[in-house]
Amino acid sequence: MPNGKLAGERCVQLSPDNRCRIFGLPERPAVCLAFSADLEVCGETNEQALQQLNWLEQATAIFLKSS
Ligand code: SF4
16 A cells, blocks of 8 residues: 555455465565554454454544534
8 A cells, every 4th residue: 555544444455354465575564564463452352453443543533624
């Protein structure tokens, strides 16, 4: 994704079973490479991870006012 990924936007590299298609390859973005799995972010199951990530995205979202 040459222009980055918006909050809530699905990464184009995610497979249907939520695996990174470029894991371990040099083209994987540095921000992904730098991330280490963390219990507070990832929880213990896929469901917990998605709930936590959705919460984090909403909690840090920037809402623009239309005038
Ligand atoms: S690790 Fe990065 S490149 Fe891979 S699927 Fe996740 S967001 Fe996309």
